Amino acid sequence: MADIRIDAVRKSFGALEALKEVSLDVREAEFVALLGPSGCGKTTLLRIVAGLETQSGGRVLIGGRDVSALPPRARGLAMVFQNYAVFPHLTVADNIGFGLQMTRAPADRIRRQVERAAALMHIEALLTRYSAQLSGGQRQRVAVARALAVEPAVLLMDEPLSNLDALLRLEMRAELKSVLAAAGTTTLYVTHDQTEAMGLADRIAVMHEGRIVQIAPPVEVYRHPRTVFVGGFVGSPPMNFLRLAVTGGAVQLGTLALPAPAGRDGAVMLGIRPEDLALVGPEDGFGFRVQVAEPLGPHILATGEAAGQMMRVAIPPDHPVRAGESLHLRPDPARITWMDPDSGRALGAS
Amino acid sequence: MSIATAAATETAAARRRGLTVAARPYLLIAPSLVFLLLLFLVPLLQTIALAFHTGAGPGFGNFAAMLDDLDFNAAVRDTFALVIVVVPLQLALALGMSMMLRHLRRGRDLVLWIWSIPLGISDLAAGLVWLAILTDKGYLNTVLFHLGAIARPQSWLTYETPFTLFLAILAAEMWRATAIVFVILVAGVQLVPREFEEAASVFGATPWQRFRRVTLPLLRPSIQTALILRTVLAFETFAVVLAIGGRNFPVLISQAFEWQNAEQNYGVAAAYAVLIMAITLAATLVFLIALRPRAGEAT
Amino acid sequence: MTGRRALYVAGVVVVCAWTVVPIYLLALGALGGSKTVYAWPKPFLPVGFAAENFTAFLHIAGIWPAMLRSVEVALMCMAFSIALGAPAGYALARYAFRGATVYRLVILLTRAFPVGILALPLAVSYVRLGLYDTPLGVALIHTALAMPFAVLISASLFLGIPRELEEAAWVFGCSGAGAFRRIVLPLALPGIAAAAIFAFVISWNEVFAATVLTVRNKTLTAYLLSVLSESPLQTQLAGGLLLILPSVFFIFLVRRYLFAMWGIASR
Numbered sequence: 047m048a049d050i051r052i053d054a055v056r057k058s059f060g061a062l063e064a065l066k067e068v069s070l071d072v073r074e075a076e077f078v079a080l081l082g083p084s085g086c087g088k089t090t091l092l093r094i095v096a097g098l099e100t101q102s103g104g105r106v107l108i109g110g111r112d113v114s115a116l117p118p119r120a121r122g123l124a125m126v127f128q129n130y131a132v133f134p135h136l137t138v139a140d141n142i143g144f145g146l147q148m149t150r151a152p153a154d155r156i157r158r159q160v161e162r163a164a165a166l167m168h169i170e171a172l173l174t175r176y177s178a179q180l181s182g183g184q185r186q187r188v189a190v191a192r193a194l195a196v197e198p199a200v201l202l203m204d205e206p207l208s209n210l211d212a213l214l215r216l217e218m219r220a221e222l223k224s225v226l227a228a229a230g231t232t233t234l235y236v237t238h239d240q241t242e243a244m245g246l247a248d249r250i251a252v253m254h255e256g257r258i259v260q261i262a263p264p265v266e267v268y269r270h271p272r273t274v275f276v277g278g279f280v281g282s283p284p285m286n287f288l289r290l291a292v293t294g295g296a297v298q299l300g301t302l303a304l305p306a307p308a309g310r311d312g313a314v315m316l317g318i319r320p321e322d323l324a325l326v327g328p329e330d331g332f333g334f335r336v337q338v339a340e341p342l343g344p345h346i347l348a349t350g351e352a353a354g355q356m357m358r359v360a361i362p363p364d365h366p367v368r369a370g371e372s373l374h375l376r377p378d379p380a381r382i383t384w385m386d387p388d389s390g391r392a393l394g395a396s
Numbered sequence: 397m398s399i400a401t402a403a404a405t406e407t408a409a410a411r412r413r414g415l416t417v418a419a420r421p422y423l424l425i426a427p428s429l430v431f432l433l434l435l436f437l438v439p440l441l442q443t444i445a446l447a448f449h450t451g452a453g454p455g456f457g458n459f460a461a462m463l464d465d466l467d468f469n470a471a472v473r474d475t476f477a478l479v480i481v482v483v484p485l486q487l488a489l490a491l492g493m494s495m496m497l498r499h500l501r502r503g504r505d506l507v508l509w510i511w512s513i514p515l516g517i518s519d520l521a522a523g524l525v526w527l528a529i530l531t532d533k534g535y536l537n538t539v540l541f542h543l544g545a546i547a548r549p550q551s552w553l554t555y556e557t558p559f560t561l562f563l564a565i566l567a568a569e570m571w572r573a574t575a576i577v578f579v580i581l582v583a584g585v586q587l588v589p590r591e592f593e594e595a596a597s598v599f600g601a602t603p604w605q606r607f608r609r610v611t612l613p614l615l616r617p618s619i620q621t622a623l624i625l626r627t628v629l630a631f632e633t634f635a636v637v638l639a640i641g642g643r644n645f646p647v648l649i650s651q652a653f654e655w656q657n658a659e660q661n662y663g664v665a666a667a668y669a670v671l672i673m674a675i676t677l678a679a680t681l682v683f684l685i686a687l688r689p690r691a692g693e694a695t
Numbered sequence: 696m697t698g699r700r701a702l703y704v705a706g707v708v709v710v711c712a713w714t715v716v717p718i719y720l721l722a723l724g725a726l727g728g729s730k731t732v733y734a735w736p737k738p739f740l741p742v743g744f745a746a747e748n749f750t751a752f753l754h755i756a757g758i759w760p761a762m763l764r765s766v767e768v769a770l771m772c773m774a775f776s777i778a779l780g781a782p783a784g785y786a787l788a789r790y791a792f793r794g795a796t797v798y799r800l801v802i803l804l805t806r807a808f809p810v811g812i813l814a815l816p817l818a819v820s821y822v823r824l825g826l827y828d829t830p831l832g833v834a835l836i837h838t839a840l841a842m843p844f845a846v847l848i849s850a851s852l853f854l855g856i857p858r859e860l861e862e863a864a865w866v867f868g869c870s871g872a873g874a875f876r877r878i879v880l881p882l883a884l885p886g887i888a889a890a891a892i893f894a895f896v897i898s899w900n901e902v903f904a905a906t907v908l909t910v911r912n913k914t915l916t917a918y919l920l921s922v923l924s925e926s927p928l929q930t931q932l933a934g935g936l937l938l939i940l941p942s943v944f945f946i947f948l949v950r951r952y953l954f955a956m957w958g959i960a961s962r
Contacts, residue, residue: 418792420786420790421786421789421790421792421795422786422792422794424782424783424785424786425782425783425786425787425798427778427779427782427783428779428780428782428783428842428846429798429801431775431779431838431839431842432801432805432839432842435813435817435835435836435838435839436805436810436813436839438820439813439816439817439820440813442816442817442819442820443812443813443815443816445816446815446816446819493710496703496706496707496710499703500707505950507707507711508950509946509947509950510711510714510715511710511711511714512946512950513714513715513718513943513946514714515946516896516900516939516942516943516945516946517900517938517939517942517943518899518900518901518902518916518938518939518942519900519902520900520902520916520919520920520935520938521900521935521938521939521942524721524919524931524932524934524935524938525717525718525720525721525935525939526717527928527931527932528717528720528721528724528928528932528935529717529720531928535720571713571714571717575714624807625806625807628807628808628809629809631809632809632811632812632903634811634902634903635902635903635916635920638920638923639920639923639931642923642924649809649812649903652812652815653903653906653907656815656818656907657906657907662815662816662818662819665815666815666816669812669815669816672809672812673808673809673812676807676808676809680807
């Protein structure tokens with residue numbers, strides 16, 4: 047097992063700066079998710095670690111060894127690709143054993159490893175089949191088994207679940223988590239799906255426009271986003287951001303007065319998640335006018351207007367609301383994140 | 397070594413790796429480019445050089461001889477007649493065939509293959525096939541005889557019957573070369589999403605309206621390609637004409653051939669070649685411009 | 696079946712018949728023996744399979760050697776076209792390099808050009824180079840005809856093999872060449888074979904350049920053209936059949952790739 051050290055990596059495609067001085071340390075046996083919207087550079091970063099792209103600047107170290115100039119096969123890693131890349135002209139068994147065959151391992155060791163990896167991914171029955179005879183989910187398992195079979199020091203995964211349907215994605219996520227935890231493999235995982243990142247990762251590195259904007263365990267990223275972007279991107283539905291004026295150490299949210307963060311005047315952004323707003327009586331909260339109510343099952347998502355700004359609130363399902371209704375809400379003070387409206391950064395963050 | 401230097405060296409090594417990778421595509425295309433240079437560009441320039449080279453130095457002597465050629469006017473007339481009639485007919489027929497194929501569910505592959513068979517047939521073989529049909533004791537006359545239309549074998553391919561000769565060559569070319577246009581159009585038709593036509597029919601368009609206003613415009617790139625390729629080939633039609641018409645139907649390329657082989661006059665042959673090249677270039681340009689994507693349209 | 700549908704099916708059958716029947720008639724004439732060739736009115740069904748006509752044809756001085764020469768030329772054309780065209784197709788498919796569009800345009804240009812005409816000045820050059828009247832000389836101009844197709848077919852072929860497969864091979868232990876050998880080549884082979892066969896057929900069928908560039912060592916097409924006016928009808932028919940059969944057979948083999956040759960090329 048090895049650690050990964052990404053040291054000030056830059057990447058430009060002509061005039062386009064895809065990665066701007068990214069640094070990241072992944073500890074041994076740690077699972078780090080690179081999370082971000084398309085175009086943020088997460089796949090580029092992963093491919094640079096893999097050796098499939100050459101960085102414009104900076105280094106990559108794996109297990110303390112500088113691999114920046116080495117081809118992929120010399121870096122001691124394995125990878126699961128977004129479209130699985132299962133070789134169509136080889137059987138499942140030959141696919142899984144491919145990496146070992148390339149190292150000229152003895153035949154019975156290959157066979158044992160293949161059987162072990164296939165058992166881990168529950169595809170023992172498919173070993174003699176070809177890719178064309180497999181479903182998407184089965185191909186994905188073959189791709190993971192192929193990576194596990196070589197017992198890599200580092201495992202890279204490029205949105206491996208994004209081409210599966212929703213239910214399959216859920217199942218595979220749980221399976222992946224248990225298999226990888228048991229193997230203790232250092233994993234770098236790219237995804238644009240924040241639920242995946244939240245569910246799988248020990249730490250999430252949120253990326254935006256070529257930079258890592260926050261790296262922290264999932265719960266911390268969720269509760270204490272460092273920027274407006276992180277708060278809006280992580281969590282579904284996204285965090286609400288209300289721009290409020292500070293007067294005399296307090297902000298006015300409709301009829302509700304809240305103490306402003308210490309030493310601030312001018313304007314602030316109040317960040318609060320839809321589920322952290324409680325239904326209260328008219329005296330205890332601020333007014334909220336419902337425009338759309340969507341009963342989603344676990345809660346009712348009400349979109350509406352408060353204090354002149356749009357926001358969303360999650361209401362318990364046994365409290366039906368209709369469009370046009372007026373409610374009163376109160377934010378949980380422990381869950382408020384204050385942000386600077388100009389920089390978009392959380393107050394108190396460096 | 398400081399960290400900065402180490403980082404710089406790593407990047408330099410990475411960059412060197414990047415350079416060899418960057419050179420690879422050029423190395424891969426180089427042999428084909430060299431080949432085309434030697435066997436395409438050079439002969440092309442030589443053709444032009446030969447055409448303008450007379451015994452008395454550079455000049456238009458060969459072109460003058462070409463214009464004075466007894467068969468020149470006939471050749472120009474016949475060549476253009478053939479192309480102008482054949483190409484639009486084939487386009488229409490191929491369009492019809494492509495549309496027919498679209499509605500076929502079972503047996504589509506078989507029909508597609510059968511209709512593509514002429515792709516593999518040499519124009520000489522096509523000429524011989526239709527010779528067998530149209531010759532004096534051939535199958536056409538047999539059919540006409542059985543139908544009672546004629547009592548004795550009729551000659552269709554002599555120089556006393558120029559019109560039927562033209563029709564015969566036309567038939568042979570239609571039979572042989574429609575497949576070329578057809579295959580290009582079928583590939584293009586496959587790219588037209590059914591949804592466009594379905595939307596049109598939901599909004600009340602008749603099949604003909606759908607064809608004219610939805611399918612046809614979307615096929616324009618394929619039609620352009622097919623027209624250019626077919627027209628260029630049509631000006632090159634050689635063996636069909638010789639097989640069926642012999643010397644009774646001179647075309648520009650057979651004249652070029654005559655001057656080269658029989659008269660051993662490379663200059664005039666080259667003059668004919670230059671003329672053919674100029675005509676096909678002009679035709680290509682016409683098609684490129686007339687059928688180019690309109691402003692704002694996706695190509 | 697509704698009337699409209701019946702009409703449609705009839706139309707399809709008519710077009711099929713129009714394509715196939717002439718070949719059948721040719722075969723009748725070529726294989727039917729002297730009874731069929733000179734019969735009037737012609738019978739539409741085989742009156743007797745007299746291969747004697749056809750074998751006599753094959754024994755005509757010059758036919759068999761001409762056929763062998765056609766095979767020789769076509770094989771050379773095939774080999775050259777693939778050797779030059781497949782790597783170029785790979786480059787177009789896998790690398791986004793400056794000049795790719797220009798190169799593609801050049802390739803398309805050579806198709807929109809009457810390449811056969813170039814045989815005229817080549818005849819002059821070949822005499823100087825000692826290539827006149829040789830199979831190699833003819834094969835070279837045929838390669839100029841077929842290579843652009845090989846490039847375009849290969850390009851579409853390699854595009855159809857996802858880059859991810861090569862990258863996976865690299866990650867799991869292959870060098871660049873190793874990945875190509877183990878992964879790309881096996882998957883590309885059927886398509887490359889199709890391109891090769893297409894090159895063969897182009898060469899086999901070509902008439903003009905073959906005629907211009909040969910005198911005594913003629914290919915089959917050149918030979919048949921040269922004896923057009925003098926030979927009896929059954930010789931011509933038998934020659935025609937000999938020309939058609941291999942091509943039709945080969946086109947059947949590569950029918951799945953017919954679109955790659957033309958459809959992608961229009962882009």
